[in-house]
Structures are given as structure tokens and as C-alpha cells.
Amino acid sequence: MSNILYAIRERLSSLHPKERALAEYILEHPQEATRSGITELAERAGASTATITRFCKSMRFDGFPDFKLKLAEELAAPSEQQPTYQDIVAGNSLQRIVAAMEANHLRSIADTTRLLDFGALEAAVAALDRARRIDLYGVATSGIVAQDAYQKLIRIGKEANAFSDPHLQITSASNLGPGDVALAISYSGATQETLDALVCAKAQGATTISLTKYGANPLADSADIALFASSLEEGMRRGDMASRIAQLHVIDILFIGLVSSRFDAYVPKLEQTYVNVRHFRKTKGR
Amino acid sequence: MSNILYAIRERLSSLHPKERALAEYILEHPQEATRSGITELAERAGASTATITRFCKSMRFDGFPDFKLKLAEELAAPSEQQPTYQDIVAGNSLQRIVAAMEANHLRSIADTTRLLDFGALEAAVAALDRARRIDLYGVATSGIVAQDAYQKLIRIGKEANAFSDPHLQITSASNLGPGDVALAISYSGATQETLDALVCAKAQGATTISLTKYGANPLADSADIALFASSLEEGMRRGDMASRIAQLHVIDILFIGLVSSRFDAYVPKLEQTYVNVRHFRKTKGR
DNA sequence: AAAATGACGAAAATAATTTTCCTTCTTATT
């Protein structure tokens, strides 16, 4: 199922009556939602146009037209051609596991790419470029992603730090200032410690960026710039595998975007780092 | 190519100057055309909004919004041919970077899957299942992958440890014994420290597994079981991005293979870990 | 029971698109 429809279904229970009526109508007639204007849809779903706009904004779209466009794009990608997410169950042969894993990872990268918000991406790259200091927050699996971003950033001479420890996160966030950047990573977007750190960083005047699963969530709501990686169906036995790969995909894009934005400044540092590591370790490898 | 873009190109020669300028702009930046409003597009294409509307009508669309929607749907449809590895170069637009990144990651996962040796995989899973202790070695980017494997293994109660520090690697390897497993990760397969640790582990009687790029390399040659992740074309400016994702892909397969091999033993631990983390942190997230 | 909060829609405000209409440019004709 499409990520947008999935995100809607996920939120269904937490919606107000009219919003829910609207959400249910969209879930039942997604095609029609993309074809009609806001007034028409309001009538058919039994809600007001105001409710629709509010709903779209709460889903972090620019507005109804933006929602319509993104939904249309998702619906246009025929899912029967694309591999769909596979659950992992008992007693599967290695062959089946490998096939399922491949499908999930491919799908999750493709989905993430399709859902990318270029505006947010550009803003994030610009903020990272400007930043005097960059803090990276993430716990457990998301900590791995934060570490990965950290390793990349220091290669181009950025003053970056990654924290998994809640106390250190807050400690470091407290010492950020305007122009600095805090990038908080959490699959669910609901990790309290990471959220606390982000809020703290924001209070210090830092530019805050979130990287979470798709759909509204506390972390994304609090961040100045919200980036998303595709979310898998619930019930997937270990949804965080694909999501972590999707998040790394976004990190890679951010990093290459950053390097490309000022090629002359960053590439020499990157090359120098590489040369130095080789020279001092006298090995070819990583 | 999309039908709409194709239709535009076909009509190109029969269009008036301004319409042609518009058409050419759309052909070159189809994505942007779907993202922007009519005013914005008019400015960028050097035509007036009136011209755009007229153009859309002449193409038998209802109007500009209709055109935009249909074009977006077409562009969202899955891509034509198998993507090939793309190099990352200066001054690329974010759109191109994203497209290249997606192509590389998709390709690298697909390639890795195709190159998988099921025999080695099965042997690795069996060794991990048997192991009393599991050591994970990896430096820098490969250290991230080792950390990821570590986080997974401890979730199912495996006594695992990940080391990036060369001294600690050796120290820990020295205390492995028969039945234990050392999994060494290095993209090049030539990282001296990691190789040393693996050799040391082997001398202690541990089963050794390597995870490297495809092809002969010291690490794979020394390991009892050699696993491979797809190697990118040489000269790729940052080949380790895709390779790291491919390595994680292999780790995921190993892990799920392990869990599936003895579902009844491992899944309850996995579930329990998950429940406990949620309970003690009183959050839904990661 | 009063106050506070929040959902919600009517309607005003704003934004986007389409249409009208007029100017300008081209081309055909005298």
C-alpha cells in the first residue's frame, strides 16, 4: 500500500470525527481524491474545505493541492510491478528470505526517493553548509545512522558529533547556538530522549532537522526541517531494517548534496582525508 | 519516455515561439513543471501564464492543473530500464544527485543479492547459531556495519561484541575459542587491523567469516566462510556509500536467516527485548 | 456551574488560474 494511504490509516484512530470521515473517504476513494477539487471533496466526504486544508497541513503537506499531487504520484506507481514489502515468517528457506529482504530494501529505497521533499532537502543542505557545529542525535538503530552521518561529516572537516547517550545529547544541545545544526534521527519520531535533545537545541537557536518515518510525528513536528524515510507496514517483524537502510540513503543524499553544493571547498578535504588515512595506515582498505 | 513528454516533443516543430520555449523547458525539467505553479513556470520558461493555459488546452488537457497532475502521474510510474551505477560529480542539481544515489543503491542491493553464495550463507548462519560468543571487527565505515550487526545479535541474546579499536580487536580475538565466531568486515578486504584480528581469532580455533567486496582479497582468503557485497566500479567518487548499504543488506539476511533457522528459540527473545525496551523507556519509538 | 479548550464551518481573505481584450508583429495584398 502507498505510504500516504498507510500514514493516513495509521493516524485514523487519533483523528477528530470530521477528519476521520474525510480520511475514511480518501482511503476508500483515493483516485477520486486526486481528481476533484477541495470543494467537491468536502461535499462528498461530509466535511468542510477548512477541515480538509487543516488535515493536509497536519499530514505535513503544503496544502490540499500538494497533497493531491503527491497522492496521485503514489497511486500512479503500479504496485504490482514493484516488489511489495514481504514479512519474515518462520521456516522460510534461505532463498525466500533473501528474496524478501531484497524486495523490502529495494522498495524502501525507491519509496523513500519518491517521497523526498526537495525543498526540505535543499534547506537541510544549506543549513549543514552554514553550520559551525553539527550535533547528531539517535538512539539504538538510529544511533547507527547518526554515527554514519558523523563519519561522513568529519571527513569534510565539519565539526560534528554524534550522541546516543541521553544526557550527553542534552549536554551538547545546551551548547549549540544560532547557525548550528541539530539533526535528530528516530524511526518512529517518538523517541523521547531524541525529541528532548532536539527541543533543547532549538531553544538554543540551532537549526533543527529531523529524519523519521513518513507521516506526522512529534520529532518531525518540532523540527525546522523535516526529512522522511519510507515507513514499512506495521506487523513487519523487523521494520527497522529497511527503515535504517532508507535513512542511510537519505543521509547519503544529504552528504553528497552538501559536497556538491560547494565542490571546491569540500572535495579537497575529502581527498586529503582519504590520502592521509591511506598513508598513515599503509593499507588500501577500509 | 512518458507519453505526455513524447507528445510534446512530437509537436515541438509546429509550435509558436513562446509555446516552444515553454515546451522545451518542460522537456528539460519535467519534474519542476509538476512542482511549480503556473506563475512560477511562466517566469522560468519565459512565457506568460496565458500562454501556458493555452498550451495545456491545445494539448487537450482541462487546464494547467490537469496537465500538471497527469504529468506527475506519468513521471511517477516506475522507471524504464535497469539503472546503472552513476558517478557523483560537481554542480549536479539535487534532482540528479538523488536519482544517481537511488540508482546506485538499488543496483548495489540487486547485485549483491545476485552474487550471494547460498552455501556460504547457510554455513555462516549455522556458525552464528552455534556460537557461544561472536566477535565483530570493522574499522570506520565497516565499523558502522559491525555495530549494526552487534545491535541485532544482542537482541536475540547472543553474546556479541563489536570492535573498531585495533588493540581491542586483537585482545578480544585472543580470547575466542572453538565454536566461537569472528565476523570481520572490510569493504576492500585489505584493512590490516581487521585482517590481523581475523587471523588471530582463527588461530584460537574460532570460525571466521569475512564480509568484503566481491573478488579475491586478503580477508576473504583468510576466512573460513567468505561473504561478499557488491563492489562498485572503481573510480566512483564515494563507492563506500553503496557498499555499506550492500553490507547491511547482507547482515540483515544473515540475521533473519539466523532467526528463522530457530524461530522458536529466537523470536521470543526478540519480542521480549522489544517489549522491555518499550516498557522501560515508556515510549513507542526507537 | 463557570471557564477553558478544541472542533468545526461560514465567510472573508488570499492565491491561482483562466479568459478577455488589446497591442504588436508578421505576412499577404495592393
Added chain:
DNA sequence: AATAAGAAGGAAAATTATTTTCGTCATTTT
């Protein structure tokens, strides 16, 4: 070469769509 006819194209008016504001009503809290 001058002029009329016709089409291209843009400015701005008209229309249409979307968003925001604001007030009402319902629900919850004190």
C-alpha cells in the same frame, strides 16, 4: 512601400480555488 488581415502573446480583469480567520457550539476541566 503601404496597408489590411490575422495571429501571437501578454496585461489585467474575471473567475475559480484554496487558505485563513473568526465565531459558535460541544466537551472537558476546575
